[in-house]
Amino acid sequence: MKHFPFKSIEGSVTAATGFKAAGVFCDIKRLGTGKGSNKGQKRDLALIVSDRPATVAGDFTTNQICAAPVKICVSRTKRGLARAVVVNSGNANACTGRQGMRDAEAMAKITASALASAGVDSITAQDVMVASTGRIGVTLPMANVRKGIGLAARQLQASIESAKHATEAIMTSDTRPKEIAVEFQMGGRTVRLGGICKGAGMIQPGMSPTGARPALRSLHATMLCFLTTDAAIDAKTLQTALNEAVAKSFNRITVDGDMSTNDTVLILANGMAENEPPALKSKEFEIFQAALDHVTLQLAKKIVLDGEGVSRFITVRVKGGKTGAEADAAARAVANSALVKASWCGGDPNWGRIICALGYSSAAVKEAAVDVGYSLPGSREIVYALKRGRPGSATFKALCRITTAKEFDLHIDLRQGKAQALMYAADLTEAYVDFNKGDVNDPSTLAG
């Protein structure tokens, strides 16, 4: 990849010109969820608004059981225009039937009218995207939601602090907010792009623009990501760029192999940088793509690092697959094997469980052809545990020096072809089990 000059800047969804945000507390978490249950007054409703109508693109869970807000976003994304995003945490509004659809529609309507009251001109419910995360199967406490939207509409600001409030408001079991912003030149104009996301559990996204299942299947967990940019870019081109970015970032992560009902990535582009909208494959488009790739990849990695109970971050790099689908299947089999993930928790460099997982994947694998090696992030030196199916010459200690690090890369060569695949994965820890088993005597700790 060519190096494109973009620089990191402070902030997130309000970094781009013409975007405001707010994050407020309206007591949805306590009413709706165990995860991230609200002992104090944690913010649980976020609003992101553009001063001008923006083009919009989105990618959504391919789970057949998908939440009401996802259904609404899928249909509104096709329209290609949006003005605002309203998000609640603490309640997923998933498996809530017709009431859930009515509630999601109402969230958009209430937001449009609250924004109109707050002075946003000519906004309708159709301009409002909706997202939810939290407990499954419980209808939204709409009185609280209504109160929260009203509060948020009055608190909207373009400040870094208000974006931080929005970031906090979308968190569930996340332990820290996840945000990023960059600035770059595009067609002689300064463009900004920023975003926020949340993750933690039920994480192995496999999104597509329509929620329709792609040929290459994958799993997920609830992750939400909201991106804003002041670039001028038409909705179709924006969707192309987003698909490409998501394919290389959020669709390559796994915490626990479970694909959520609510995974959502949205990007709003309001054109206030006043650049010439880039044509597909133009140099300007490539710059935008590179910036978007960077932003989504950094956010995706933050989700894995902050996954439930995660103590180690492993980049699984498979090469030599017969086909892309096979390389992907091999990488996912390793990244989701309970035994491999438990061994990562212990920092174990042994390769037996890895080759075992490769062997039961749907990828063609030949024992005598497989390499398994390790490297520290950024280092070019791969230390091999297995070379062509036989133990490598590296000492146990040399291997452990890498695999007991907080982050390392696992290199697998199948030598069956030329296809590659990559997954960003996490270990499986006792803390993950402890968090997710809950306590039946305190239903607020349970999963919904």
Next chain:
Amino acid sequence: MKHFPFKSIEGSVTAATGFKAAGVFCDIKRLGTGKGSNKGQKRDLALIVSDRPATVAGDFTTNQICAAPVKICVSRTKRGLARAVVVNSGNANACTGRQGMRDAEAMAKITASALASAGVDSITAQDVMVASTGRIGVTLPMANVRKGIGLAARQLQASIESAKHATEAIMTSDTRPKEIAVEFQMGGRTVRLGGICKGAGMIQPGMSPTGARPALRSLHATMLCFLTTDAAIDAKTLQTALNEAVAKSFNRITVDGDMSTNDTVLILANGMAENEPPALKSKEFEIFQAALDHVTLQLAKKIVLDGEGVSRFITVRVKGGKTGAEADAAARAVANSALVKASWCGGDPNWGRIICALGYSSAAVKEAAVDVGYSLPGSREIVYALKRGRPGSATFKALCRITTAKEFDLHIDLRQGKAQALMYAADLTEAYVDFNKGDVNDPSTLAG
């Protein structure tokens, strides 16, 4: 299923007429494995021998990475005749290259000559089946193996106690021996059938007679099972019966969704009951099948109950699948979801994670059609948490009364067709992670 009159009897692989067994200590575990590492002097080599040549059938892992002893068994099973089985624990002899094949062949040869010395007439290496379980990627300590085989050959007995020694010798992380025997009438003769098995981790078998991948894919963990009977039954009929029994038992269990390199089920039938060999589909064959089904199912359930860290046993019953493959995919998605399994650990009756897993499975699922219910084993009363996609009327307490039990059944109706599938599954506990993460400062605790 009709009720066939077979009765439980004491013992296992020596219950049938004409079978002897032994289990000895030859220090393979300490040299080869972390799992079940040998602090005391745990038996680690087993021998099972028939007084007369027996017909043999087998089912083996479909993992592409398969151990040397599995390769040997696959080829010998085709021949249809066997006399003895030699098994070691502590070392899987998997991913050991050509040396591994030489060692597995040597195990058979050494066994044949030790048995010849011990008075077994006209036995060759071709008559000896070989199995291994334990650490992957380390070659066998052949001096120890040779010593162990010599010892075992001298200690062979038809007693219940010697069969117990064999059962102990095949254990790795198992906490208790798993054995069973039954007696039944077949063509006017009294026939006996018994067996032993081991499991614990890397458990989701998907075996086939040749190790070739069946159309219906599945995963696994190392499980070994050795069955003996004095029934007279030809090898082809025996293989048919075994395939059927394995499909309904070992291929329906999962502890952690990992399919092992070594999964092996073998049955030897020596004809000493002197019954008329049953023809396929005859009444006599059905009696034999029912007895074999019972024996393999009981052994398979014991593997799940004694799985690493397992605290709860769940029977996942899916009906209403569009096809058998879809019903199976739905059952496996639920049975292997990290989030569902963690919630089982806590005794959580919530259905959100269950419907989420169904939604990302390859089965067609419609939210408004799905039922999720629970029952205690043996009870006909299903208490529904979800009915046609909406929460059922049962109280949380009523659901918990079932899901906090040590064993319960999970009933899922997809209402998309008439196909059914069933999985015997386990919860995911902190103890599983603790056991499998090992300790890099004590390599004997690691996975290989």
